[in-house]
Amino acid sequence: MSLDLTRVAGQVSAMISRLGDGRDEDRRRLRFAVDTLNSPAINLEALKRKIAASRTTWLVAELVEGLNRHYPSPPLPRDFTVIAADGSHIDVDRHHSTRCYLINIGAAVIKYGNQPDACLSSLPRLYSEDKDLAITPPGNGRRQPVEGTILGVKRSVEECQRLAELTAGAPDGSDCLALLDGTLILWGLEAYPDFVTDVLLNNGLLKCLGAMKKLNAGRRVAMASYISFPRSTDVVNVLRVAICPNDAPDCDRDCPPGRERDCEAVADVRDRDIFMDLLETGERSALFISPSRIVKERYGEHRIYFFYLRAGDEIARIEIPQWVAESQPLLDLTQCLVLDQVKRGQGYPVVLSEAHEQAVVTGADRESFWELVEVSLVEEHLPGTGSAKSFSKRTRWI
Secondary structure, eight states: OOOOHHHHHHHHHHHHHHHHHTHHHHHHHHHHHHHHHTOTTOOHHHHHHHHHHOBOSSOOOEESSOTTOEEOOOOOOSSEEEEEEEEEEEOOOTTSSSOOEEEEEEEEEEEESSSOEEEEEEEEEEEOSHHHHEEOOTTSOSOEEOOTHHHHHHHHHHHHHHHHHHHHTSOTTSEEEEEEESOSSOGGGGGSOHHHHIIIIIIIIHHHHHHHHHGGGSSOEEEEEEESSOOOOHHHHHHHHHHOSSSSOBHHHHSOTTSOOGGGGGTTOOHHHHHHHHOOTTOEEOOEEOOOHHHHHHOGGGOEEEEEEEETTEEEEEEEEHHHHTOHHHHHHHHHHHHHHHHHTTSSOHHHHHHHHHHOOOHHHHHHHHHHHHHHHHHTTOOOOOOHHHHHHTOOOO
């Protein structure tokens, strides 16, 4: 039975009405947030100390420079290359008779300048061996199955590995930007034991970032990730700390549940709202540092910085490793090439769009994949017993 939209229509109308009622309050909070960001009364060094001393229930960006600084885009280089990788996967399905998963990495390499060129590719890989289906700690302790969240992280690592491989093959003498979609922070690993982090982060993502950093020995190679329509509030939370009346904010101690908080004056404001007001098209914000615990403890020289970019009609969050943030030429290269890609892609980096098209795995692809697996089992006369639930989904009863 399909969704009965007639029963939902009234609920949708009520939701829209509530959103309209709260619009004036949203504008007031945004105006207060922007005014606070621009306030000349903010002492940057004092605010840094206050942030370091605070104990908050939300993530607060670390400051590098003034809160309200903004920078126009530098000019484009004459010859440059942009490279992107993106991925999709088919997860382990316990209702099928065979434990396996598939990761498909799509990539795009686009050269601009005197000798323009483009190369699109996809690289699907099936994993079914025991060593691929679980991460095992030294000493053969508790095994961590590679599925769900962990498979998503593994796919992100493989995207970065493919990006590093292609970047290493970029032409000499051409400036290069290596670009990923989404965050560079492997948030999902925070809930898992150290041996999982060692495999996927230390020997995975960070190793790839290190390889790309080394490519700068003879040319300019920048690396970044692009987050469209970000929901983050790391900078807004800086404003929460700034307007808190306490010298060392402690949310649990000073503001128990039910007590009105001064910082609620910027509640429900997102970073993108502030920078849509502050930035002109093509401009970027000041640099900030991710407050993520895993970044602080694990990323080392690849610690994640970020800035916001007014990319046409939206604000994008651009994440970069520390070695890009601390190099003005690489920072400028990142800003101008990302902006150029957004213009060419009519609002979204064209190189990421092309990589995604190569990577995408549709619902029909998943059905065909599992059918291929089951048929192959039958042809080899191997036992293949799926779950009753799986059989029921494939059976029409009425």
